[in-house]
Amino acid sequence: MLNKSNTTWPQKPLSEVVDLNPRLDKSAYRDDLEVSFVPMAAVEAGSGRMEVSQTKQFAAVKKGYTPFREGDVLFAKITPCMENGKMAVVPKLTNGIGFGSTEFHVLRPHDGMDPRYVYYFVSAQGFRREAAHHMTGAVGQKRVPQSFLQEASIPVPLLENQRRIVAEIEKQFSRLDEAVASLKRTKANLKRYKAAVLKAAVEGKLTEVWRKAHPDVEPASKLLERILAERQGKWNGRGKYKEPSTVDSSGLPTLPEGWLWASLEQLSWHSAYGTSVKCGYDNSGPNVLRIPNVESGRLDFGDLKFAPKSFQIERDEELSVGDVLIIRTNGSRSLIGRSAVVRQPLMSRSTYASYLIRFRLVQISEVVAWVSTIWDVVFFSPMD
Incomplete structure (x- = not known):
């Protein structure tokens, strides 16, 4: 969250730069109109992405759901969705209108406010930590009250500067995504390489040259005899010593000369x-x-x-x-x-x-x- 001490931008309450939970004139819409429907699960935690492909008829959602439109910012108010970062800028909607969970606060930016700037501000960890301290309600059902958002202070640079800030944030996030993807590819390649090396080891390919240079090395059959002798020598169970189960090697890969399955x-x-x-x-x-x-x-x-x-x-x-x-x-x-x-x-x-x-x-x-x-x-x- 941006701090007043390190910027000369004016600080304003959120309620002065966005409409909080704006009302909808329901008389302006037909009951059979298809509209987007966004349950809480459709908003991805921490990424700002949301799925808006689901639709319902206006009559089915006009009561008991939260209305919003393109360009609004959705802010999950209930725990743990809020702490997990379920916030997003509403993208293009079916017929320009959507409805979703009642556990969303809706922030509608005024002219001069970039919705993405508002989104990045309210989704920042510092802002969410502060919001969590102001939650009310019973354990497991705590919510961020509208009053907290109304009174929360936000730095307000000129619209041009807001857009520059958003562009820089998204550039850095893009670089981070590329770095994460590269790291995942590297880890996957290392895992495949490790598996390939060990596969070659157990199949004898890794030591093929060494074995040719050392033909007198102890064969596996002799090593297994030593192992079984020690095993029997340590026997302290009840009754007669029981021989261990052997391996049925039919169907298993062929091993180098002198090796065996155990x-x-x-x-x-x-x-x-x-x-x-x-x-x-x-x-x-x-x-x-x-x-x-x-x-x-x-x-x-x-x-x-x-x-x-x-x-x-x-x-x-x-x-x-x-x-x-x-x-x-x-x-x-x-x-x-x-x-x-x-x-x-x-x-x-x-x-x-x-x-x-x-x-x-x-x-x-x-x-x-x-x-x-x-x-x-x-x-x-x-x-x-």
């Missing part, structure tokens, strides 16, 4: 769901890692919850280096399968919630490094 069960000696203990931010017990803490391939400790002080972590429930946490269930399908590997000792004792499953990897360095690197890209395909 299951995650073969590479780990224990797996289990997490705890269902109720955790919270104000508890003083051990850390309980949850879905928000599982990023792609790493752990994020920025949003930690804790178990009650009385909660005791069993030895097998405590997270340690080499553990793989995988999101096994969630309301969002796009998160299922996301994983993180514990790569280094944790600062404090931690366990994990029941929405996660943990695989405790066999402590052979090649196993931990390989799974840490490739799980999310090769095995986890988001289902957005």
Whole structure:
């Protein structure tokens, strides 16, 4: 919002430069006239865009809706629409008139006021913050009163200067949009490049030259024998040791000579769901890692919850280096399968919630490094 201290432009109450919620002479319109209809959802938050393709007959909307015309500025008065920036300049309408939600204030600029200048002023974050402080009503139904808009002060440069200001704002916004689009393209390209590199890695193409120069490297079959031996050596379950499930490689890509497919069960000696203990931010017990803490391939400790002080972590429930946490269930399908590997000792004792499953990897360095690197890209395909 423009500040009086840094401009010589005259300051005027909004009510002196716009008509607030102007009345409509309904007798001037036929009941069967098609008019634009704009529900709150048709105004996009923060962008100034609005959809006006929907129409209704005048008779259906002349009562119980807010009238407006081309060039008016719509200002959402109810929370959270106002705070989110649901404001817009009304574009060309069907038969020049529209109706919309009763939760809009309508600002009709006087001659000498550019509607876009008024829009940018009332949609600015500073103005919206001030409007939020003046809201009235019950929680969840608070609204900006008309009196706030009437008394709000706006700097009023000459119309020519208003247009220059608007043009500069839109030029900068256009540059910002281009920068955002370029960043999205770059991120998409990096994601594709990373996927291509790892695909080449797991198919053996990335190390093809190196393998030819090192023909005596340990084959995967021997490595798997070492892994399975360690796995059996750590067995502490009930009853007889159970061999892990193997991989049916029919239908899977052909691997380079000396490589083989292995299951995650073969590479780990224990797996289990997490705890269902109720955790919270104000508890003083051990850390309980949850879905928000599982990023792609790493752990994020920025949003930690804790178990009650009385909660005791069993030895097998405590997270340690080499553990793989995988999101096994969630309301969002796009998160299922996301994983993180514990790569280094944790600062404090931690366990994990029941929405996660943990695989405790066999402590052979090649196993931990390989799974840490490739799980999310090769095995986890988001289902957005």
